[in-house]
Amino acid sequence: MLLLQDPLPNVEKQVQALTNYLWSRHLPVEPEELQQRAAELEKKLLEKTASALTEKRLRGAVLSTLRKTTYHWQELSYDKGLSLVYMAARMDGGFAAVFRAFHEIKARIPKFQPQTLMDFGSGTGSVIWAAHSTWGQSLREYMCVDSSAAMLDLAEKLLKGGLESGEPYVPGVFFRQFLPVSPKVQFDVVVSAFSLSELPSKAHRSEVVQTLWRKTNRFLVLVENGTKAGHRLLMDARDLVLKGKEKCPLDPRPGFVFAPCPHELPCPQLTASKPLACSFAQAYHPIPFSWNKNPKEEKFSMVILARGSPEKAQRWPRITQPVLKRPRHVHCHLCCPDGQVQHAVITANKHGRDLYRCARVSSWGDLLPVVTPTQLAPSSTPDSPES
Structure with missing residues (x-):
């Protein structure tokens, strides 16, 4: 409807060009x-x-x-036209990635009912919709922060069904252009989705991450593209929160990794001889534009940090690649609580029928309910993943 009100020339080509540009973008050189x-x-x-x-x-x-x-990084300036292109290109995929991150919290702590949420780099408002779909009326206040006035206007219009006035579909949403730095007001959930990579320097990113953590009451959710650059950026943010010491913390509760890592140790994907991105995939139905009708898959990286004691965390291995199902055995690539990656070949004979069945119905990104890595001793199955 909004694209019909403000028709853009060659909108399909603009959408594809912006999608390709955002996916292939590198971080600015320090x-x-x-x-x-x-x-x-x-x-x-x-x-x-x-x-x-x-x-x-x-x-x-x-x-x-x-x-x-040298890669020439440039800051994107979202005016009215580019904001519409971004909506058409990224709102559905962004929603899918953030919804998957929220589902991680919802599935593991069903009793958690957040009342307040802050979204840094809120863009077209996909985080609002994902949060509302996850927790519904529990959320009473959404604080959306974006430097682009055009993006904020578009997000507000979308909440009102594409109209300038009227009642928003999701109540309690507030918009502002600047990140509030005071730690006195905290939010149950703080989110930054595909926004840290838009900051001009590592120092700026560090400052923003520290501010976001100070404003976090329960969960800090960070999402970026599922690329090496996106994953490395999130691991830098993770380490900053875990190792950071604030001068005058108003909230002394420590932080721990809620997901996806089952540990606070260095990421084994980054320390490998050939570093890989720790990413996940979420299938979704895109906004049904004429060029955009087939189901898609969003590849993203995430890290969810929580306040409290790490002992309360569920330390089960995380499946980090698509599960390969073969006759009478299953291949699972796991990130384990001891900070190591493991390729486990699971069979009913060696590991028990319950674990075998569980592995067989598990998917990329799931936790595998195994207490210790010793339960996943290498199987004698000779088949390789390519068999």
Whole structure:
């Protein structure tokens, strides 16, 4: 309806272009890294050239090479038109990823009924809809923060069915352009979905993560693209919260990882010889535009941090890849409570019929109810995952 009111030229191509751009986007290069690259280039150039270059020519050659080889990060400025394109491109996939993260909390703590929620980088409001779908009338206040006034206007319109005025479908939603830094007011759930990657530097991201954690009463939910860059960014945020010491904390309760990691140890995916992104997939039905009718799958990374004692957490291994079902055995790739990854081949004969049946009906992203990794000793099944 909103796209019909404000028709955009070649909207399908714009949607595809923005989708591809956001997925392939890298984090901005930090000044320290840029200086290191410049020093290495300068050394290589001096070694290659037989005659000594003048300082001016050397500097020019280094700058020219850096311009060609360095990723040029640019901040996206969402005006009315680009906000509509973003809605068409990302609102449904964003909803699917955040809803999956909320489901993790809902499924494991069904009695948890949050009353307040803050969404940093709220965009078109997909977090509002996902939270309302998960907890319904329990939520009485939503604080949506986004630097783009056009995005906030669009989100408010969507809540009112595409109209300028009228009663919003979800009550209690408030909009503002700046993140409130005071820790005096906390929210039961604080969310940042696909927003940390839009910040211009690691220092800025760290500052925002610390502010979001100070404003968290129960759960901090962080979601990014399921890429290496998105996963690494979330692990940096995770470590910052777990290791951070605030000068004057008003809430002294420690933090622990609620999901997906079953531990607070270094991520084994990042420390592997070939680092991989820890990501998950959520199937969904997209907004039925003419070019967008088939079911899709959102690949995303997430981390949910909670206040309280880690002893209360459910420390079962997490399935980190699609489950491979074979005759009389199942292949599961697991992130275990001891901080290690394990490829378990589960059979009824070796591991018991209950665990075998459970593994067979489990999916990528599920927890496997095994207390210790020793229960998953390698099976004698000779088949490989490719068999």
